[in-house]
Amino acid sequence: MENKVLIFGHKNPDTDSICSSMVHETLNRKIGWEAKAVRLGKINKETQYVLDYLKIEAPEFIEKIEEGQEVILVDHNEFNQSVEGIEKATIRMVTDHHKIANFETFEPLYFTAKPYGCTATILYEEFKQYGFSIEKKEAILMASAIISDTLLLKSPTTTRFDEQALYELEKIAEIDMKEYGLAMLKAGTDLNDFSVKELINIDSKEFDKEGTKFEIAQVNTVSIEDVLKREEQLKEVINKTIEEKGLSLFVLAITDILNSNSEIIALGSKTEVIKTAFGKELVDNKAFLEGVVSRKKQLLPNIDKNI
Ligand code: MG
Ligand code: MG
Ligand code: MG
Numbered sequence: 313m314e315n316k317v318l319i320f321g322h323k324n325p326d327t328d329s330i331c332s333s334m335v336h337e338t339l340n341r342k343i344g345w346e347a348k349a350v351r352l353g354k355i356n357k358e359t360q361y362v363l364d365y366l367k368i369e370a371p372e373f374i375e376k377i378e379e380g381q382e383v384i385l386v387d388h389n390e391f392n393q394s395v396e397g398i399e400k401a402t403i404r405m406v407t408d409h410h411k412i413a414n415f416e417t418f419e420p421l422y423f424t425a426k427p428y429g430c431t432a433t434i435l436y437e438e439f440k441q442y443g444f445s446i447e448k449k450e451a452i453l454m455a456s457a458i459i460s461d462t463l464l465l466k467s468p469t470t471t472r473f474d475e476q477a478l479y480e481l482e483k484i485a486e487i488d489m490k491e492y493g494l495a496m497l498k499a500g501t502d503l504n505d506f507s508v509k510e511l512i513n514i515d516s517k518e519f520d521k522e523g524t525k526f527e528i529a530q531v532n533t534v535s536i537e538d539v540l541k542r543e544e545q546l547k548e549v550i551n552k553t554i555e556e557k558g559l560s561l562f563v564l565a566i567t568d569i570l571n572s573n574s575e576i577i578a579l580g581s582k583t584e585v586i587k588t589a590f591g592k593e594l595v596d597n598k599a600f601l602e603g604v605v606s607r608k609k610q611l612l613p614n615i616d617k618n619i
C-alpha cells in the first residue's frame with residue numbers, strides 16, 4: 313500500500329481534476345501534511361497543453377487502490393466516478409464542486425463542497441484562508457482549471473468567485489488569460505487522432521439514479537460538423553457501450569466552445585427523456601441545444617430529474 317495519502321480527481325480526468333490534484337498536493341505540503349497527486353486516466357490534450365506550458369510531468373497513473381489506502385478526492389465524490397477500490401479506502405478529505413451522491417465514509421473527514429464553477433476556485437480560497445502565498449506555477453494550474461471548467465468564464469456554471477479567482481491568478485501568473493485560455497481550449501479540440509471509442513471516453517461520466525444507469529459524455533470542438541462526420545461510427549460505439557454497461561441512456565454532447573451551443577446524440581431505451589428535459593424532439597437521435605454547454609448545470613440536472 314502506498315504510504316502517502318493519494319490525491320486524485322475523477323476517471324477520464326479533465327484539466328480541473330489534474331491541476332487541482334497537483335495544487336492540492338502543494339496545499340497539503342504547506343500545511344505540513346504529506347500527500348501525493350495521482351491520476352485515474354489518460355491526460356487529455358487540453359491538460360497536456362498546460363503541462364507542456366509549465367514544462368512539468370503529469371501525476372503518476374494508478375488503476376486501483378488497496379483496502380485502507382488513505383485518499384483525498386478532488387473534483388468528484390461519486391464512487392462510480394472514482395478509483396477501483398474506493399469503497400474500502402479511508403477518505404480523509406473531499407474538495408469538490410458537484411452534487412453529492414453515492415457517497416459514504418467510515419470515518420469523519422474534511423469535506424469542502426461549494427457550488428462554484430471549478431474545484432480550483434475552492435483551492436484558491438483555501439490558500440487565502442491559510443494565508444499562503446501562491447506561486448506562479450500554482451497560479452497557472454488553478455487558472456487553467458478555471459478556464460477549462462468555465463470555458464473562459466462563459467459557462468452558466470461560472471460564479472463571481474471563479475471570476476475573482478481568475479482575475480487574481482492572472483496577476484500572479486503574468487500571462488494574458490484570454491489568449492492563453494483560448495489556446496489551451498483549442499488544444500483540447502484536436503480530436504483527429506482519437507478513435508470513436510476514445511472520443512466518447514475523453515470526458516465521460518456515469519450516473520446512477522436509483523438503479524437507472526446513464527452516462528453523459530462531452531467533447532469540445534470548434535466545429536460540430538467536423539465531429540458529426542463520424543456520426544454513424546459514434547452511434548455504433550455508443551450502442552455497444554449501452555449494451556456492455558447496461559445503461560438506459562447515453563448522451564454525447566458535442567460542444568461548440570466558440571458559440572456556446574451543443575449538438576447532442578442520445579441513444580438507449582430512455583431517449584424520450586430528452587424531449588421532457590429540453591423540449592426538443594430528437595431527429596435521428598440528435599438535437600441541437602442552444603446555449604447548452606454545461607453537463608453539471610444544464611445537461612445532468614434536467615436529465616436526472618426526468619429519467
Ligand atoms: Mg471535472
Ligand atoms: Mg471541475
Ligand atoms: Mg468538465
